[in-house]
Amino acid sequence: MSEKKIWAMYFSPTGTTEKIVRCVADVLAGNDQAEVFDFTLPQSRSEGKTFTEKDAVVFGVPVYAGRVPNVLLKYLDTVQGGGALAVPVVLYGNRNYDDALIELRNILEKNGFHTIAAGAFIGEHSFSKILAAGRPDDKDMELARDFASKIVLENRGMIQVKGEDPIRGYYQPRDRKGVFIDIRKVKPLTADSCTDCKLCAQVCPMGSISFDNVREFTGICIKCGSCIKKCPQGAKYYEDEGYLYHKHELEEGYTRRAEPEVFL
Numbered sequence: 001m002s003e004k005k006i007w008a009m010y011f012s013p014t015g016t017t018e019k020i021v022r023c024v025a026d027v028l029a030g031n032d033q034a035e036v037f038d039f040t041l042p043q044s045r046s047e048g049k050t051f052t053e054k055d056a057v058v059f060g061v062p063v064y065a066g067r068v069p070n071v072l073l074k075y076l077d078t079v080q081g082g083g084a085l086a087v088p089v090v091l092y093g094n095r096n097y098d099d100a101l102i103e104l105r106n107i108l109e110k111n112g113f114h115t116i117a118a119g120a121f122i123g124e125h126s127f128s129k130i131l132a133a134g135r136p137d138d139k140d141m142e143l144a145r146d147f148a149s150k151i152v153l154e155n156r157g158m159i160q161v162k163g164e165d166p167i168r169g170y171y172q173p174r175d176r177k178g179v180f181i182d183i184r185k186v187k188p189l190t191a192d193s194c195t196d197c198k199l200c201a202q203v204c205p206m207g208s209i210s211f212d213n214v215r216e217f218t219g220i221c222i223k224c225g226s227c228i229k230k231c232p233q234g235a236k237y238y239e240d241e242g243y244l245y246h247k248h249e250l251e252e253g254y255t256r257r258a259e260p261e262v263f264l
């Protein structure tokens with residue numbers, strides 16, 4: 001049994017980050033229950049959070065464009081470590097995590113956490129149902145449990161992780177002519193099979209889908225895949241040529257099985 005209060009804290013629109021973070025936190029908590037703080041939905045990010053040195057936080061985000069999702073940066077600075085231990089964890093869709101883990105580590109250190117271990121795991125790609133399909137799978141979960149069992153809950157200096165510092169720019173997809181594909185303004189469309197159940201509006205981490213008219217976007221779309229993957233009718237879809245080209249290119253180009261990397 002740990003003397004620290006163990007937390008699982010994560011942003012996870014399609015649930016892969018949640019799966020690994022909860023698993024690691026549960027092993028660390030032993031016979032106790034890990035506390036869960038899920039900051040995926042906008043209302044959960046409306047105020048900051050403060051930890052103390054009595055806490056140890058397994059802290060997870062997905063990798064977006066090789067980095068910590070930029071829409072979270074402001075919020076992450078409102079999370080104060082207060083001397084708590086932290087285990088940064090990133091989930092990526094089988095391409096690469098680039099500088100996401102080192103960026104998350106740096107953010108946590110800057111905000112008063114002591115990072116003691118870290119990991120990069122693989123999750124089904126937000127854009128796809130075939131790229132890293134079903135991951136994290138049983139083998140990944142076993143590796144996550146093994147990783148957690150090796151974590152020593154004490155501050156022995158900032159954990160060293162893979163990645164470049166200064167951190168590189170955001171990964172940018174290109175089309176077949178080498179021209180950058182800009183999908184920032186792309187939003188899902190809604191098919192006639194939509195039954196107006198409003199689940200998409202409930203699960204959008206940006207709160208961008210109108211409850212009055214679920215076909216309408218009132219804010220930005222981060223392409224997280226939550227509305228697409230959770231719609232019971234499969235009614236949300238993308239039609240944008242650049243998005244579909246990039247998705248296809250990822251599915252064709254990253255078929256090898258990437259393996260989790262952990263830092264202890």
Ligand SMILES: Cc1cc2nc3c(=O)[nH]c(=O)nc-3n(C[C@H](O)[C@H](O)[C@H](O)COP(=O)(O)O)c2cc1C
Binds near residue numbers: 091093
């Ligand atoms: C906008 C965006 C950018 C992404 N960029 C990358 C990337 O650079 N490398 C990668 O391997 N996966 C990338 N992914 C895939 C996610 O990191 C991956 O699917 C992750 O498991 C999703 O986490 P979640 O299930 O907790 O939402 C990206 C996903 C989105 C939505």
